[in-house]
Amino acid sequence: MLVEGVWGESHPVGIPADRLTALLAPLTAGTRVERLSGDAVRWGKEVTHERYAVVAGV
Secondary structure, eight states: OEEEEEEOSSSOEEOOHHHHHHHHGGGSSEEEEEEOTTOHHHHTSOOOSOEEEEEEEO
16 A cells, blocks of 8 residues: 655645556556545545555566
């Protein structure tokens, strides 16, 4: 499992979920993306950028 995202508005850093799952596709039996951005309680505030967890099967 990997928790990742894209942070920052003017100079974003990180890996978008679609790019990461495409990179993992040849190496795994499948991936599942769980979107985490919409959970304000988890982050202590509303976030507008992408945060997610990827679970990859072997």
